[in-house]
Amino acid sequence: MFGRKKDDSQSPANVEPADSAPETTDGRKTGPTPKRSAQQASRQRPLVPTDRKAAKEADRQRRIEAQNRLRIANETGDERYLMPRDQGAQKRYARNFIDSRWMFSEFMMFVIFAFLILSLTFNQNLGVQMYVQGALWVVIALVIIELIVTTILLKRRLVAKFGSMDRGLRMYAAMRGMQFRKLRLPKPQVKRGANID
Template structure:
């Protein structure tokens, strides 16, 4: 007697809770599920911007940052951001060795310019022209001899300090010795008469 009523009471909420299959659900999306390749394509972001103007701006910023790092490295002696030709402990030792000396080669351009002025001033005087030519050759020979002596001394110091000398370091030092001190890059880190840094 009570069993039938009980079945009716329990059956009614179940029917009420189950929505009709033909009625649209409020929580449904109302569209078919997109395929996986469509989702992947939609979520892709280009690693390089497709905008040419933006790409150029990014490249310009990177170039400016690299130039700024190089400028600071040349001023502070930071080996990490220097150009490859200036990197390495032996190159740094060679720079300091040259910068600590007086080199005739660093004044070579000034001497040549002075000889040219004298030569043009006395263009009709053959004796002066001959003397200027001889003096110029003497200065060139003394410059070469000074660079040769410096590189021999540097080679001994490099072998004593590092056990060997790398290829190209002596030429690197000779070329630096031909530059005016204030125009050398990287900038000198030691004073004249000083010792190379450790």
């Protein structure tokens, strides 16, 4: 009494979705709607590629393109292709803030290398060794103080500009500040002394 007719062609199970039919640019259909089985078959891909050499070459090309995009992004600062750890407006501002300053911390590795040479040169003279070690501790203390002051200033600027500071941004800025300017990635996009606001 309430059952459906067996030849009911308007039942939802028999109606194919109209949006999967090929359409023109103005939205009109250009042909019949393909069957679901045909659509599923066209989307199927083998789990193991039949031509492994071609698949390996395509994978290598994809890796090369991704590396080229990352290299160009590191040079130009294009955030679409940067690594996730470098993306975000606050991180871009932190990079510009560090890159616009003269920092003693970026020369720390050269200073430590000089102290190492001095300690090896005067390894027999205990008096000179004591002075070298004392000066090294002074350098490390100056670097720590500079990084603390710089990150405090950065936090104030970020809070004033964005309303808050993302977690881990102080360490991000400190690590960039300890890198020599020419070795920083992404490459600096501002000159020293530039106004970034």
